[in-house]
Amino acid sequence: MVVGDFAIELDTVVIGSGPGGYVAAIRASQLGQKVAIIERDTIGGTCLNVGCIPSKALINAGHVYQNALNGKHFGITAKDVEIDFGRTQDWKQHEVVDTLTGGIEMLLKKHKVEIIKGEAFLVDPHTLRVATEDSAQTYSYNNMIVATGSRPIEIPGFKFKGRVLDSTGALALEEIPKEMVVIGGGYIGSELAGVYANFGTKVTILEGSDQIIPTFEKDMVKLVENNFTEKGVNVVTNAMAKEAKEEDDRVTVTYEVNGKEEQVEADYVLVTVGRRPNTDELGLEIAGVEIDERGLIPVDKQGRTNVDNIFAIGDAVKGAALAHKASYEGKVAAAAISGKPDEVDYIAMPAVCFTDPELASVGYTAKEAKEAGLDVKASKFPLAANGRALSLNATQGFIRLVSTKEEGIIVGAQVAGVGASDIIAELGLAVEGGLNVEDIALTIHAHPTLGETVMDAAELAEGLPIHI
Secondary structure, rough: EOOEEEEEEEEEEEEEOOHHHHHHHHHHHOOOOOEEEEEEEOOOOHHHHHHHHHHHHHHHHHHHHHHHOHHHOOOOOOOOEEEEHHHHHHHHHHHHHHHHHHHHHHHHHOOEEEEEEEEEEEEEEEEEEOOOOOOOEEEEEEEEEEOOOOEOOOOOOOOOOOOOOHHHHHHHOOOOOOOOEEOOOOOOHHHHHHHHHHHOOOEEEEEOOOOOOOOOOOHHHHHHHHHHOOOOOOEEEOEEEEEEEEEOOOOHHHHHOOEEEEEEOEEEEEOOEEEOOOOOOOOOOOOOOOOOOOOOOOOOOEEOOOOEEEEOOOOOOOOOOOOHHHHHHHHHHHHHHHHOOOOOOOOOOOOEEOOOEEEEEEEEOOOHHHOOOOOOEEEEEEHHHHHHHHHHOOOOOEEEEEHHHHHHOOEEEEEEOOOOOHHHHHHHHHHHHHOOOHHHHHHOOOOOOOOHHHHHHHHHOOOOOOOO
């Protein structure tokens, strides 16, 4: 009971309804818990509303446009190809995002998860307040899962306003820019640069390190760089962005590279240099929850914080900011609250970048495996030797298996090329299940498919390749 307010009792409460929060809530309900989920904005969180889903929709729209423009190779010529970008945005929002948002809300209700709208603030380890514009309510709870996600980082000299955009703004543009500067060539920056390059925008990427998408291996990224070059994208590495000045309908970006100051003009500048966890306005410290210097919440292998009944998942904890990581951690935390022994194991956590071509990786790279003390070899099979890739006119890329030399156990894999985001699933299963290359080689793969390349790579690893 709180003075002046009657506290409503809750069992398990989840803060945030993104891919971590809503999955955690549903799994907790399936395990017999009475669950409430608190959301201050829109059901589905960043990923569904202003992140991975709408960006993939625009990526696909860009591919459709490029296919219409470049059909001559197949003997197909389309005349007067035009983009109604307003219609594209309507489709993205109403037929993709809104459909999924409604679906998630339906799933929550189906599993009897109570949806509470408002801003949550912790009072102590068992009490919180939820505020809306005109009211506030106190709740007591037994267990909590913090799934509050993250937000774009704003850097000095680039305040998000006007023609200086974060990823949310870039996904909601009402017009296709003639020119765009993208600061930060990681996952988000490279994907959105590809979107607008496909729509005909002249794009400049300013990346602070010596390579865009630095979490992937150089031979994978080289394929994306080549594609960017073909589309006229200017990639500037080792560049330090200094400031943006807006005047009328233009913005000038000043940056430094190799000790020399340069400038580039554009219609818009998109800043994608990272994300910051949304852990600073929850009152976590008041409840005794530890937060590190980066705003991340330290947790154990079940997602438990230093306060036994409070768990944290997704972008609020360390590790890659991936939607599927958050969902996975949400399931583990929900199970832990039910007394189950589930723990996280990240070795088979896939990473995918939806560039042209797509990049995907799971488990160890060859370098990482060797650093971990494993004696491995890398077996690389080219898409150019695959019939399905040839029929799609998409032969740039490869499948690489990383396997132990003695037993042939698959400890990692990388895919660069068409369909990489789907092919990586089989390889993730192989890593998770501790399969060896013979297991894959003896699995009959349908022909003609891109998936056959996994079998071909396994046969290559055995030293018995058929198609190379």
